[in-house]
Amino acid sequence: MKKIKCIIVDDEPLAVSLLENYVEKIPFLELVFSSENPIDVLEFIQKNDADLVFLDIQMPELTGINFMKIVGNKMKYILTTAYSEYALEGYDHNIVDYLLKPISFDRFNKSVLKARERFPLAEASEVGHFFVKSSGHQHRINFDDVLYVESIKDYVNIKTESQEYIVLDTLKSLENQLPANFIRVHKSFILNLDKVKSLNSKKIIINSEQEIPIGEMYRSNFLDKLK
The missing domain is CATH 2.40.50.1020 (LytTr DNA-binding domain)
Structure with missing residues (x-):
């Protein structure tokens, strides 16, 4: 099975840890980088390939919306946030889904299954x-x-x-x-x-x-x- 290379970026350490744990349980996901600092993630993306970003919308150094504007549509995004009022703001970008914190594994799994439908897996x-x-x-x-x-x-x-x-x-x-x-x-x-x-x-x-x-x-x- 071709794996989807994914990145986690969230300024909350517990949120990063939770998503890392969830990704580990999904056989078609491969975590290639995670960080609490979106700037570090941008530097990683410049030198490495990835397919999907689990992206917190509200971060102090760089908002998720601005992050997507910088990276563009070469990646797909699953947005995560504790604030429901952000639910519609990012949908003009390459958004797969929107996860409202606290995120359950069941909801996470449904989201990544939705994401997998966006990626060609014919190589398998x-x-x-x-x-x-x-x-x-x-x-x-x-x-x-x-x-x-x-x-x-x-x-x-x-x-x-x-x-x-x-x-x-x-x-x-x-x-x-x-x-x-x-x-x-x-x-x-x-x-x-x-x-x-x-x-x-x-x-x-x-x-x-x-x-x-x-x-x-x-x-x-x-x-x-x-x-």
Whole structure:
């Protein structure tokens, strides 16, 4: 999996520490720099690559809004602040989301999943596998082994030939990582076309026991892909 290189900048040490802890828990994020001083971050950005900045809006030396004006749209931003009145001020920049302190991990996770949808992750499909975090462990999964992916509320179930992996993710986000032989066939299912055994007007059979429903809005595209 290609990781999103991220930076944390916040003048509150506890806020930096909290975000560092959250980033560590997300397998597709890589923390490349964090600081309480936005000037230090600007110097780092001049010499190093990064994709996403967790940016406090109100900082004494340099506000988040002015920070974005200096850096520009070469990066994406998730704004953090304790002041709700700043919620609309930065949206003419390359903003992914806005997090109001105190930030829970659940809200943080939803925000970074939203961010991941903004980044191309096609490189993952070129190596034939990807990694997911499930049950506290990183698992390598070969694309060829995946039967289907099912959405279950805030999680997805990745079903392979021999195992299931329950992952905190969204179907849309995971869809961006899968190669061309995977297709959405239902609002809750992505299917590996190579695993199709038979089908009728309402369902797809992928082995002797597994049946996947066909959503009406996905039917035409699915049948075109089969051809």
